[in-house]
Amino acid sequence: MGKLIAIEGIDGTGKSTLAKNLYNALKEKGFDAVLSFEPTFGRYGKILRQSFTSPERLSPEEELRLFTEDRREHVRDFIEPALKEGKIVVLDRYYLSTIAYQGARGLEPEKIRVENEAFSPRPDLAIILVLDPESALRRIEEKRGETPNSFEALDYLRRVKKIFDELDYPFIQKIDASKSKEEILEDVLNIIIPLATEDT
Numbered sequence: 001m002g003k004l005i006a007i008e009g010i011d012g013t014g015k016s017t018l019a020k021n022l023y024n025a026l027k028e029k030g031f032d033a034v035l036s037f038e039p040t041f042g043r044y045g046k047i048l049r050q051s052f053t054s055p056e057r058l059s060p061e062e063e064l065r066l067f068t069e070d071r072r073e074h075v076r077d078f079i080e081p082a083l084k085e086g087k088i089v090v091l092d093r094y095y096l097s098t099i100a101y102q103g104a105r106g107l108e109p110e111k112i113r114v115e116n117e118a119f120s121p122r123p124d125l126a127i128i129l130v131l132d133p134e135s136a137l138r139r140i141e142e143k144r145g146e147t148p149n150s151f152e153a154l155d156y157l158r159r160v161k162k163i164f165d166e167l168d169y170p171f172i173q174k175i176d177a178s179k180s181k182e183e184i185l186e187d188v189l190n191i192i193i194p195l196a197t198e199d200t
């Protein structure tokens with residue numbers, strides 16, 4: 001059986017950067033790794049990505065339904081087959097994001113966890129990148145040269161971060177995202193290499 005590694009955190013913490021760097025480093029070290037992300041570009045993910053830039057945000061319940069259905073397809077069609085083939089699956093977001101982001105819109109975090117774990121394999125490791133929302137938003141503005149979308153409003157990200165900070169499942173490791181990209185990658189590899197070489 002392979003290993004499932006999720007990279008989590010609020011917008012702008014450097015998840016996509018770390019996920020790509022981690023995937024490349026694992027491949028260079030000879031591991032059979034694959035990289036994916038949520039929301040996907042499947043039928044549900046497309047609706048969600050369109051909603052990010054529309055003036056009217058979807059209801060929390062509709063968002064939860066779409067993220068969950070997107071993940072159900074992702075688990076069935078990509079994640080489980082890759083794990084069965086013994087691959088290391090690196091995910092740029094997974095169900096901890098649903099707990100934090102839809103929880104920050106008033107839905108029950110524990111209910112979201114139970115609903116998702118009914119069909120989603122628990123990660124072997126979830127890295128939560130931790131950074132203050134102000135710095136995270138500055139990174140987004142520098143990256144995109146534009147003001148962030150509704151998902152990224154400062155007060156909302158503060159609520160999202162609070163939920164991430166309160167998560168303490170045994171598979172979670174929290175990493176200081178204010179470090180350099182190189183330091184973060186080194187910290188994460190020091191955790192993952194022993195995990196990846198375990199006999200399973």
Ligand SMILES: Nc1ncnc2c1ncn2[C@@H]1O[C@H](COP(=O)(O)OP(=O)(O)OP(=O)(O)O)[C@@H](O)[C@H]1O
Nearest residue numbers: 010011012013014015016017139143177179180181
């Ligand atoms: N450790 C770091 N230190 C400084 N800048 C960083 C670091 N990691 C990533 N960045 C920069 O911050 C910006 C956001 O990075 P990235 O897109 O990886 O974040 P993200 O968490 O995936 O954001 P989003 O959730 O909005 O997609 C990019 O310009 C990236 O180059």
Ligand SMILES: Cc1cn([C@H]2C[C@H](O)[C@@H](COP(=O)(O)O)O2)c(=O)[nH]c1=O
Nearest residue numbers: 011038039067093094097098101102151
């Ligand atoms: C998986 C997932 C994501 N979101 C939010 C978080 C982001 O603001 C957007 C897009 O994510 P990206 O990493 O910037 O591409 O979607 C969410 O609200 N709930 C989720 O389950």
